[in-house]
Amino acid sequence: MTVRPKIRKPAASARPPVRQRSRLREWAEAGRKIGRKQIAGLHNGNIGLLQQGLGRLRGDSPLVPPHSVSRRALLALVAIMSFLACLSITAVSIINHKADGWQRQIADEVTIQIRPVGTHDHADAVARAVEIATQTPGVQSAVPLSDADSAALLEPWLGRDFDRKELPIPRLVAVSVSSETDLGSLARRLRDNVPGASLDDHGLWLERLSSMSNTVTFIGLFVTCLVFAATALSVIFATRGAMAGNRDVIEVLHFVGAEDIYIANQFQRHFLALGLKGAAIGGMAAISFMFIASLIAGSQGSTPEEAQIRSLFGGFNLDWSGFFAALLTVIATGVLIAVTARLTVYATLRKID
Amino acid sequence: MIRFENVGLRYGLGPEVLRDVSFHIAPGSFQYVTGPSGAGKTSLLRLLFLSLQPTRGMLKIFDQDAATIQRETVQRLRKRIGIVFQDFRLLDHLTTYENVALPLRVSGSPESDYRNDVTELLEWVGLGDRMWVHPQVLSGGEKQRAAIARALITKPEILLADEPTGNVDPPLARRLLRLFIELNRLGTSVVIATHDLSLMEQHKARRLVLSEGHVQVQTNDRS
Numbered sequence: 001m002t003v004r005p006k007i008r009k010p011a012a013s014a015r016p017p018v019r020q021r022s023r024l025r026e027w028a029e030a031g032r033k034i035g036r037k038q039i040a041g042l043h044n045g046n047i048g049l050l051q052q053g054l055g056r057l058r059g060d061s062p063l064v065p066p067h068s069v070s071r072r073a074l075l076a077l078v079a080i081m082s083f084l085a086c087l088s089i090t091a092v093s094i095i096n097h098k099a100d101g102w103q104r105q106i107a108d109e110v111t112i113q114i115r116p117v118g119t120h121d122h123a124d125a126v127a128r129a130v131e132i133a134t135q136t137p138g139v140q141s142a143v144p145l146s147d148a149d150s151a152a153l154l155e156p157w158l159g160r161d162f163d164r165k166e167l168p169i170p171r172l173v174a175v176s177v178s179s180e181t182d183l184g185s186l187a188r189r190l191r192d193n194v195p196g197a198s199l200d201d202h203g204l205w206l207e208r209l210s211s212m213s214n215t216v217t218f219i220g221l222f223v224t225c226l227v228f229a230a231t232a233l234s235v236i237f238a239t240r241g242a243m244a245g246n247r248d249v250i251e252v253l254h255f256v257g258a259e260d261i262y263i264a265n266q267f268q269r270h271f272l273a274l275g276l277k278g279a280a281i282g283g284m285a286a287i288s289f290m291f292i293a294s295l296i297a298g299s300q301g302s303t304p305e306e307a308q309i310r311s312l313f314g315g316f317n318l319d320w321s322g323f324f325a326a327l328l329t330v331i332a333t334g335v336l337i338a339v340t341a342r343l344t345v346y347a348t349l350r351k352i353d
Numbered sequence: 354m355i356r357f358e359n360v361g362l363r364y365g366l367g368p369e370v371l372r373d374v375s376f377h378i379a380p381g382s383f384q385y386v387t388g389p390s391g392a393g394k395t396s397l398l399r400l401l402f403l404s405l406q407p408t409r410g411m412l413k414i415f416d417q418d419a420a421t422i423q424r425e426t427v428q429r430l431r432k433r434i435g436i437v438f439q440d441f442r443l444l445d446h447l448t449t450y451e452n453v454a455l456p457l458r459v460s461g462s463p464e465s466d467y468r469n470d471v472t473e474l475l476e477w478v479g480l481g482d483r484m485w486v487h488p489q490v491l492s493g494g495e496k497q498r499a500a501i502a503r504a505l506i507t508k509p510e511i512l513l514a515d516e517p518t519g520n521v522d523p524p525l526a527r528r529l530l531r532l533f534i535e536l537n538r539l540g541t542s543v544v545i546a547t548h549d550l551s552l553m554e555q556h557k558a559r560r561l562v563l564s565e566g567h568v569q570v571q572t573n574d575r576s
Contacts, residue, residue, distance in 0.1 A: 060464060063455075065446040252442050255402070256503070257432035258459035259425070350424075 063253065063266045064246055074238045075278045081231040082282025082333045083289075085224050086326045090290055092220030093322040099213030106202045106209070110183060112142075112173040117196035126171050129194045133173065136189075138180030145172045170196075224329070231333060232340045235271060239344040242267065250349070264345040268338050275337030276330070283330035287323065354380050354511065354542060355401060357568075360410035362396055370396050372566040374410070378511065378544065383537045385553050386546040388563030394546040395439070397563065398513050401544065402436050403427045415510075432460065435504030435541075437514040441496045443488040443503075449495075450475065450484045453502045460507070471506060478502045478532065493520040501532060511542040518549055530555055 112129050116122050126144050133142035145153075150169055154162075177183070187199040243250065253263050355378040362371040370393045378384065378401075386394050399405040400412060403419060412419040415430055422430075443452045450471055451458075457467040475484050478498040488496055497520055504512055514533070518526035526549070534556055537543045547553065553560065560571040 060458075061447050061451055063444075063447075063458075248442070249444055252444055252455070253459060254428070255404075255431065255436060255438075255442065256456040256459055257428060257507075259428045262459050262461075 062270075064242070064249060064270055066270070071274060074234070075274055075281075077234050078231060078275055078278025078333065078337065079282040079285070081227050081234070082279040082330060083286045084282075085227040085231075085333060086283045086286030086329045087289065088220045088223045088227070089325045089329045090286060090322045092217050092224075093325045094319075095213060095216045095220075097319060097321065099209055102209055103206060106206055108176060108178075110175050110177055110186075110202065111200045112175060112190060113170050113198050113200060114173070114194060115170045115196040115198075116168045122171060125194050125196065126173065129173055129190060129197050132189050132193060133175045133186065136181060136186045138178045138182070139186075140176040140178060142173055142175045145174065228333070228336055232336060235275070235337050235340040236344050239267060239271065239341045240348060242270075243345065243348045260346060260349050263349060264342050267345045268342045271341035272334060272338035275341075276334035279330040279333035279337075282333070283326050287326050290322070354378050354415065356411075356413045357400075358411040360400070360407045360412050362393075362400060362405065363408050369408075369566055371400075371407075371563075371568075374566075374568045376561055376568060376570050378542055380510070380542055381537070381540050382559065383534070383543045383556070384545075384559040384561055386544060386561045386563065387548055387553065389548065392563035393566060394548075394563055395515055397561075397568075398436070398515050398544070398546050401511075401513055402434060403430060432456070432507060433510045435507065435509035435512040437497075437500045437504045437512070437517050439515040439519060441488075441500040443491075443496055443499055445488050448485050448487055449480055449491065449499050452488065452499055453506055455503060456507045467506075474502050474506055479528075494522070494525045497521055497525075497529065501529065505536060505541075509541060511544065512536060514543070514545045516547055516549075517545060518547065518552055523551070526552060527555065 112133060114122070114125050114129055117125075130142045130144055133139050150172060153172075154169070158167075183199065183201050190197040190199055250263060253266075357374050357376050360371060360374040361369050362374075363369045374397070386397055388394055396405065400407060400419075401414070403414060403422070406412075406419055414422075415433060417426060417430065443449075444455070447455070453475060454464070454467055454471045457471070458464070472481070472484070475481055478501060480495060480498055480502065483491060483495055483499075488499070491499065497517060501514070501517065504514070512533070517529055517533075521529065530552060533543050533545065545552075562569045562571055
C-alpha cells in the first residue's frame with residue numbers, strides 16, 4: 001500500500017513579506033527597464049506601483065503579437081535566400097562587366113594575317129598591308145608582329161627549339177580600329193593588293209563571348225527568380241501560419257470595425273521589417289563573401305599560368321555596379337516579402353469571413 | 354433601425370435554428386433576448402451583428418439589406434454597433450486601456466485624441482486603477498466591464514450584449530445593468546441576451562422570447 005503525500009497549498013503568510021515597499025520600488029524600477037510587456041506576469045498587487053514606475057506607458061502595443069510570428073526561423077530563411085540572390089546577382093554583374101570589357105577590347109582591334117605565298121617577298125607584303133591599313137579612315141594604328149613575337153605565340157604548341165624557317169608561318173598585323181572603319185572595304189583592298197592577306201575581325205570570338213555571357217546572365221537571373229519564388233512561398237506559409245495563430249485577434253479586429261486594409265497593414269508592417277532585416281543580413285553576408293573571395297583570389301597567382309589567366313579574365317573584383325545590384329536585391333527582397341504578406345493577408349481574410 | 358421579417362437561419366444542412374423571426378428594434382429602445390440555453394440567442398445576436406447571414410427572409414440593418422450587403426459596408430456598419438461577447442474577447446497581449454481603445458485605434462484616430470475619453474470611460478466602469486494591466490490578471494467581472502467599455506467607447510447607436518451578467522455576482526450584475534440603463538438614457542438602443550430572470554425583473558423592458566426557433570415579442574409598460 002502506497003502512502004500518498006499530502007499536497008498542501010502554501011499559506012498566504014508563506015509569501016515573502018520582507019520589506020514589501022522597497023521590493024515594489026525595485027520592481028517599479030525594473031519595470032522601467034524591461035518595459036510594460038513583462039508586467040502582466042507579475043502579481044496583481046504590484047501593478048499599481050509598477051504603473052507609477054512606468055510613467056511612460058503608452059497605448060500602442062503592436063496589434064499582432066510579435067512572438068506569434070515565427071521570427072527567428074523566417075529571419076534566417078530570408079537571410080539565406082537574400083544571400084543566394086545577392087550572390088547570383090553580383091556574379092552576373094561581375095561576368096557582364098568582364099564580358100563587356102572583353103567585347104570592347106576585341107571589337108576595337110582586328111588582325112591582318114599574311115600567309116607566305118610562292119616567291120613573293122613576305123616582308124614587302126607585310127609593309128604593303130600596313131600601308132593599306134593606315135590609309136583606311138578610322139584606323140588608329142597598324143603594328144606588325146615581329147618574327148620573335150610570332151614565335152612567342154607559337155611557343156606553347158611548338159616549343160622553343162623549332163626552326164622558324166622550316167615552317168610557313170603567317171605574319172600578323174595588329175590593327176586598332178574605330179567605329180568609322182569600313183572593315184569590308186579594308187578586307188577587299190587587302191585581298192586585291194596583298195597576296196595571301198586576309199582580315200580577321202574576331203567576329204566568331206565576339207559571337208561566342210556574347211553567347212556565353214548571355215547564357216551566364218540568363219542562368220543567374222533564373223536562379224535569382226527561383227530564390228525570390230522560394231522566398232515568396234515561404235512568406236505565404238509564414239503569413240498563413242501567423243494568421244492562423246492570430247485568428248482570435250483578427251476576429252476581434254473585425255468585430256471592432258477594422259477594415260481589411262488596416263489588418264493587412266498590421267501584418268505587412270511585421271513582415272516588411274523582418275524582410276528588410278533578413279535581406280540586409282543576407283546582402284551584407286554576400287558582399288562580405290565576395291570581398292573575401294576577391295582577396296583570396298588576388299593573393300594567389302604567382303605562377304606564370306595564373307598570371308596569364310588573370311590577364312585574360314581580369315581581377316575578381318566587385319565594383320560599384322555589383323554593390324548597387326546587391327542593394328537593389330536587398331530592397332527587392334524586403335518589398336517582395338511585404339507585398340506577398342499583404343496579398344496573403346487579403347486572400348486569407350476573405351476566406352476567414 | 355433593425356428589422357427582421359420572416360427570417361430563418363440554419364447552419365449548413367442542419368435544421369433551422371431560427372424560424373420566421375419578425376421584430377423591429379427602434380432607435381433608443383431597450384430589450385432583452387431571452388429563452389432557454391440553446392434556443393438561438395447567440396445566433397440572433399450574430400445576425401444582428403452581421404456575423405451571419407439569414408438563410409431566408411429579410412433582415413435590414415440601418416436600411417441595408419443583409420442579403421445584398423457588401424463586405425466593406427459590413428465593416429463600416431460594425432462601427433455603429435457595439436458588442437459585448439459572452440467570453441469577452443479581450444486581446445491578452447494588450448492592456449485594459451489598449452483593449453478599450455481598440456475601436457478608436459482601428460478607425461485611425463491618434464492616441465492623443467482619445468486618451469482622455471478612454472481614461473474617463475475606464476474610470477466610469479470602475480477600472481481606473483486597472484488600466485495598464487493585461488486581461489490575464491483581471492477578474493471575470495473586470496473583464497466583463499472592460500468588454501463593455503470597449504463596446505461603448507465609440508458611442509454606438511446600438512449595443513448588443515451576450516449574457517453580460519453571466520460571469521458576475523449579483524451586486525456587480527446590478528451595477529452593469531445600471532450602466533446599460535444609463536447608456537440607453539443617453540440614446541443608445543440596447544439588446545441584452547440573457548436568461549437571468551432576476552435581471553429582467555430589475556428593469557422592465559420588452560422581451561424577445563426565443564422558443565424552438567421562434568421569437569415571441571412580449572411588450573412591457575416601460576419598454
